[in-house]
Amino acid sequence: MFTTLTQKILLGVYVFVLVSIPVGAYLVSQSQTTKSEATQKAPKTIAQVTPRPLPTPIKQLLNASADQASKSGALGTITSSPEPSPSTPTIATSFGPTMSFKVSIEGRPAANQAAKVFVGIAEGTLTSNPKFLLNFNVDVPASGEYSGLSLAGLTTGSTYTALIKGPAQLASTISFTMSPTVTNLNGGEAVKLTSGDLNDDNVVNTADYSIAQKAAGTAPGSLNWNENADLNKDGLINAFDLGIISKNMGKTGLSGAWTSPLPKVATPSASLNSPPVGGPQEEDNGYWIWIPK
Secondary structure: OOOOHHHHHHHHHHHHHHHHHHHHHHHHHHHHHHHHHHHHHOOOOOOOOOOOOOOOHHHHHHHHHHHHHHHHOOOOOOOOOOOOOOOOOOOOOOOOOEEEEEEEEOOOOOOOOOEEEEEEEEEOOOOOOOOEEEEEEEEEOOOOEEEEEEOOOOOOOOEEEEEEEOOOEOOEEEEEEOOOOEEEHHHHOOEEEOEOOOOOOOEOOHHHHHHHHHOOOOOOOOOOOOHHHOOOOOOOOOHHHHHHHHHOOOOEOOOOOOOOOOOOOOOOOOOOOOOOOOOOOOOOOOOOOOOOO
């Protein structure tokens, strides 16, 4: 049927074309299926986004102001300044100048200096007839240290004298120059108070010795117990207390002898309209200073 060479070649080409069409179509379909499966199996890449820090309220306000100014053309480029740091707190001094002091009462342990003491402030140098501009009855704690005693009404830079007297001690005086803030009496050193004045006349004599002698041998709770006569605060009135009085016999406190008790209530300054602020007051305790006319 196909005798010539040309016919045979044409027949071979025809057969090859017939066979290659389905084979090629099959290969193409398999290639597409493989690519599709590879695409489905490929891992998804998740982009990591670094969160931006939120601006503080102050920066938001500054940025908003800058944007508004830029839109209106009222300002040029604005550079936000750093956030302001908290300012240093200030101490209120509206209560006025004050005085701090420390007492050391003879015969007592260092940790037991608690007492109600009289504090009088006189102008200039103290005389035998002091006229106090300010006076206070102060409850000093066991440490002997007291602070915050108001000196309102006195003149800054002026010289004054403070008189301090304990319940069974002679008066002691210290001069000071008024500070606009805090005056540390005696440069912060303790004011020493001599013990033995049991009748508050600013003199240690036989009258004081007699008072202690009558209470000798007693303890708290006894009928004739006298707390002031327990000068060394050991809970007994005995030879130790009488010995302190004997040692100081004949001594007189500064500003001279007194003939009447100290004031029960702190009096106002001669130049002030209201009483000065002092230590806690008690209705039935305290002392008067006698000032002759």
